[in-house]
Amino acid sequence: xxxxxxxxxxxxxxxxxxxxxxxxxxxxxxxxxxxxxxxxxxxxxxxxxxxxxxxxxxxxxxxxxxxxxxxxxxxxxxxxxxxxxxxxxxxxxxxxxxxxxxxxxxxxxxxxxxxxxxxxxxxxxxxxxxxxxxxxxxxxxxxxxxxxxxxxxxxxxxxxxxxxxxxxxxxxxxxxxxxxxxxxxxxxxxxxxxxxxxxxxxxxxxxxxxxxxxxxxxxxxxxxxxxxxxxxxxxxxxxxxxxxxxxxxxxxxxxxxxxxxxxxxxxxxxxxxxxxxxxxxxxxxxxxxxxxxxxxxxxxxxxxxxxxxxxxxxxxxxxxxxxxxxxxxxxxxxxxxxxxxxxxxxxxxxxxxxxxxxxxxxxxxxxxxxxxxxxxxxxxxxxxxxxxxxxxxxxxxxxxxxxxxxxxxxxxxxxxxxxxxxxxxxxxxxxxxxxxxxxx
Amino acid sequence: xxxxxxxxxxxxxxxxxxxxxxxxxxxxxxxxxxxxxxxxxxxxxxxxxxxxxxxxxxxxxxxxxxxxxxxxxxxxxxxxxxxxxxxxxxxxxxxxxxxxxxxxxxxxxxxxxxxxxxxxxxxxxxxxxxxxxxxxxxxxxxxxxxxxxxxxxxxxxxxxxxxxxxxxxxxxxxxxxxxxxxxxxxxxxxxxxxxxxxxxxxxxxxxxxxxxxxxxxxxxxxxxxxxxxxxxxxxxxxxxxxxxxxxxxxxxxxxxxxxxxxxxxxxxxxxxxxxxxxxxxxxxxxxxxxxxxxxxxxxxxxxxxxxxxxxxxxxxxxxxxxxxxxxxxxxxxxxxxxxxxxxxxxxxxxxxxxxxxxxxxxxxxxxxxxxxxxxxxxxxxxxxxxxxxxxxxxxxxxxxxxxxxxxxxxxxxxxxxxxxxxxxxxxxxxxxxxxxxxxx
Numbered sequence: 001x002x003x004x005x006x007x008x009x010x011x012x013x014x015x016x017x018x019x020x021x022x023x024x025x026x027x028x029x030x031x032x033x034x035x036x037x038x039x040x041x042x043x044x045x046x047x048x049x050x051x052x053x054x055x056x057x058x059x060x061x062x063x064x065x066x067x068x069x070x071x072x073x074x075x076x077x078x079x080x081x082x083x084x085x086x087x088x089x090x091x092x093x094x095x096x097x098x099x100x101x102x103x104x105x106x107x108x109x110x111x112x113x114x115x116x117x118x119x120x121x122x123x124x125x126x127x128x129x130x131x132x133x134x135x136x137x138x139x140x141x142x143x144x145x146x147x148x149x150x151x152x153x154x155x156x157x158x159x160x161x162x163x164x165x166x167x168x169x170x171x172x173x174x175x176x177x178x179x180x181x182x183x184x185x186x187x188x189x190x191x192x193x194x195x196x197x198x199x200x201x202x203x204x205x206x207x208x209x210x211x212x213x214x215x216x217x218x219x220x221x222x223x224x225x226x227x228x229x230x231x232x233x234x235x236x237x238x239x240x241x242x243x244x245x246x247x248x249x250x251x252x253x254x255x256x257x258x259x260x261x262x263x264x265x266x267x268x269x270x271x272x273x274x275x276x277x278x279x280x281x282x283x284x285x286x287x288x289x290x291x292x293x294x295x296x297x298x299x300x301x302x303x304x305x306x307x308x309x310x311x312x313x314x315x316x317x318x319x320x321x322x323x324x325x326x327x328x329x330x331x332x333x334x335x336x337x338x339x340x341x342x343x344x345x346x347x348x349x350x351x352x353x354x355x356x357x358x359x360x361x362x363x364x365x366x367x368x369x370x371x372x373x374x375x376x377x378x379x380x381x382x383x384x385x386x387x388x389x390x391x392x393x394x395x396x397x398x399x400x401x402x403x404x405x406x407x408x409x410x411x412x413x414x415x416x417x418x419x420x421x422x423x424x425x426x427x428x429x430x431x432x433x434x435x436x437x438x439x440x
Numbered sequence: 441x442x443x444x445x446x447x448x449x450x451x452x453x454x455x456x457x458x459x460x461x462x463x464x465x466x467x468x469x470x471x472x473x474x475x476x477x478x479x480x481x482x483x484x485x486x487x488x489x490x491x492x493x494x495x496x497x498x499x500x501x502x503x504x505x506x507x508x509x510x511x512x513x514x515x516x517x518x519x520x521x522x523x524x525x526x527x528x529x530x531x532x533x534x535x536x537x538x539x540x541x542x543x544x545x546x547x548x549x550x551x552x553x554x555x556x557x558x559x560x561x562x563x564x565x566x567x568x569x570x571x572x573x574x575x576x577x578x579x580x581x582x583x584x585x586x587x588x589x590x591x592x593x594x595x596x597x598x599x600x601x602x603x604x605x606x607x608x609x610x611x612x613x614x615x616x617x618x619x620x621x622x623x624x625x626x627x628x629x630x631x632x633x634x635x636x637x638x639x640x641x642x643x644x645x646x647x648x649x650x651x652x653x654x655x656x657x658x659x660x661x662x663x664x665x666x667x668x669x670x671x672x673x674x675x676x677x678x679x680x681x682x683x684x685x686x687x688x689x690x691x692x693x694x695x696x697x698x699x700x701x702x703x704x705x706x707x708x709x710x711x712x713x714x715x716x717x718x719x720x721x722x723x724x725x726x727x728x729x730x731x732x733x734x735x736x737x738x739x740x741x742x743x744x745x746x747x748x749x750x751x752x753x754x755x756x757x758x759x760x761x762x763x764x765x766x767x768x769x770x771x772x773x774x775x776x777x778x779x780x781x782x783x784x785x786x787x788x789x790x791x792x793x794x795x796x797x798x799x800x801x802x803x804x805x806x807x808x809x810x811x812x813x814x815x816x817x818x819x820x821x822x823x824x825x826x827x828x829x830x831x832x833x834x835x836x837x838x839x840x841x842x843x844x845x846x847x848x849x850x851x852x853x854x855x856x857x858x859x860x861x862x863x864x865x866x867x868x869x870x871x872x873x874x875x876x877x878x879x880x
Contacts, residue, residue, distance in 0.1 A: 018609040056637040075515035129633035169458040193569035197496040
């Protein structure tokens with residue numbers, strides 16, 4: 001079983017910073033994030049992960065989410081940890097591939113092989129408007145750009161062979177120029193000559209992660225992702241997604257084991273189920289309806305300000321009409337419609353994990369639940385989203401991980417040195433000496 | 441007097457990695473860079489600085505220079521230091537202003553107010569070709585873009601007021617929405633709505649640094665820079681540059697004290713002058729002519745491969761015809777022509793600092809020299825470029841800094857908490873509550 005700790009401020013619940021269990025001032029304190037990573041490492045987790053978007057969220061009055069640029073933050077965490085993988089979100093829509101390839105190659109070196117890239121296409125209008133667009137680029141165009149972007153980035157990582165750095169002071173050979181190559185990419189959107197100016201990192205390529213669950217997103221993930229984060233609210237949904245994704249992986253010519261599928265879970269844990277339910281209730285009661293409406297507006301791509309809270313949502317369009325995050329739209333729409341929720345009820349359900357599944361119970365119950373999903377074809381592991389931090393991560397590491405270890409489901413020591421190794425993947429070697437054109 | 445340590449691999453001399461005083465394997469080791477920063481901090485230096493370019497250098501066989509992306513690297517150094525300023529180079533030609541503003545705001549938070557940005561426009565063809573261009577964008581166009589880029593970046597930093605983050609859990613107010621504003625920038629090259637999604641950093645704005653010495657570069661520096669790195673090979677040249685720059689600062693309506701002018705110096709230090717000269721000679725003898733020709737080609741913007749080493753340079757055009765780094769071109773041209781150097785001699789002179797001044801002597805002699813420049817209107821401090829690392833920085837910190845301190849020229853303890861403070865500048869406050877449009 002693979003476990004990723006999805007970290008966000010002082011917790012995933014939108015009101016975490018208002019709960020007495022957290023210290024809201026730590027949101028801007030790098031030591032907080034270093035300590036979270038150290039707790040996760042103590043639990044032998046595969047990785048930590050920071051989401052990102054490139055716009056201030058709606059309702060800045062009530063909360064902000066991703067305050068620091070994730071690669072910059074993970075670099076500060078890399079040097080305070082030894083083993084745990086470090087996954088940063090970065091956008092293919094609003095970066096230059098050369099810069100992104102270099103940042104992740106740098107992080108891979110600085111962390112000695114622990115860098116991972118969560119590939120996103122950035123589906124909100126607020127983000128588009130920070131980068132010269134009037135509105136969100138079309139969903140299909142974003143994925144086309146993502147494909148070419150990824151082609152360029154991987155070619156840049158591969159522009160240095162494994163053994164290109166010779167470092168022979170006597171002969172004065174720093175690198176073997178036949179093992180460092182221009183890539184001469186000429187595509188519809190990018191023209192990039194290369195090579196990269198950072199030598200190949202310890203992993204060859206950072207781990208590729210994806211969380212898109214639209215049709216285009218699932219196909220992209222099936223072709224490229226090595227770990228997949230997904231929001232699945234029931235075992236049956238999880239099983240459907242898992243088998244669908246596995247089938248797409250096979251269809252794209254890859255081995256099933258090359259991909260780890262990690263549904264998210266927001267765990268409210270206490271020593272009795274009643275206490276855990278009460279804890280979740282405490283968080284729900286702290287929700288600011290106006291902030292939650294802003295988050296919901298963002299997820300649905302429509303402005304809900306002024307919406308009556310005790311009425312159902314207005315009628316929603318079909319997914320095909322959505323240019324933003326299609327699958328999150330559909331998840332919310334299904335939840336609202338099938339359970340006939342009022343907006344207030346919907347907000348309560350979404351408060352903890354923006355659509356991800358919540359779980360309230362004892363550590364034993366959560367271990368049972370994770371084992372069930374893991375052994376019933378719904379998950380290769382889990383994306384753990386503590387509602388409050390550091391407490392919610394501490395209790396998971398101290399009380400759930402040991403149960404999983406005792407059941408033989410989870411590692412008791414790190415068996416590998418790199419993030420790819422934690423996920424059971426080999427490094428990506430590159431020894432195509434002399435192919436393509438050589439650097440001068 | 442202000443002192444910046446300009447760090448590069450295992451030394452500024454192009455053959456530093458071949459010299460027995462260095463361990464070339466440390467070029468890819470983050471702990472090496474952390475230790476260099478700690479040495480500089482032990483000497484109470486104002487700052488450390490990493491240059492950058494966004495292409496592999498010519499002659500990758502012989503050396504590479506900037507291997508890691510500087511912000512990523514400085515973030516790992518920030519958490520291993522307490523006081524010293526952290527200056528990263530980043531390009532206005534090949535980044536998006538929103539991303540750059542966010543990275544530097546993040547670094548400013550992670551370092552508790554120690555971030556600085558060395559603004560470059562990227563003047564080589566190799567770089568242009570990694571970002572969709574066939575050749576270097578015209579010099580004047582690069583500076584026009586730099587101006588608009590900086591306007592956007594500073595507006596984004598200013599999109600949060602000092603006191604915008606309220607963090608009142610009881611009232612549920614994270615930030616005051618009247619103190620977080622869209623910037624609604626619409627210019628010739630950029631359309632950026634804002635606000636930034638990172639709150640205002642401890643310095644308000646990171647320190648702005650510039651090293652352009654062309655006419656356009658000097659005007660840009662005079663309008664915006666708070667520290668200026670420059671290559672000046674003689675006291676007279678240094679005095680001319682210093683008074684010219686100061687005059688431009690006055691003409692642009694700023695106070696002279698708002699800018700620190702820091703000429704570079706590459707110090708070869710030993711307990712006798714003869715030993716120091718011999719040390720410099722050891723480095724010169726290790727130069728690979730083909731690497732040095734590549735560096736020279738890059739500085740002059742012309743291909744010199746196949747050039748006869750014991751002949752003078754071919755005739756060079758006037759600076760006006762150069763679209764790359766104009767002032768570095770002129771510096772090299774003047775050096776070659778006025779001293780009638782052969783290419784081999786020119787390469788030897790440039791080997792240590794790519795045009796910056798070398799100094800070989802005792803610590804006492806260097807302290808005298810720095811004092812002379814400092815007290816004779818040529819410098820507010822110095823950009824120290826150790827030819828070999830860590831040794832060249834260690835001897836500067838342990839043997840030159842104490843002399844400067846004893847003469848009352850340099851601080852004995854840090855008197856400020858931020859990089860701006862080290863350079864005698866106040867934080868940039870922003871309290872224009874309610875101006876512009878407010879964030880939702």
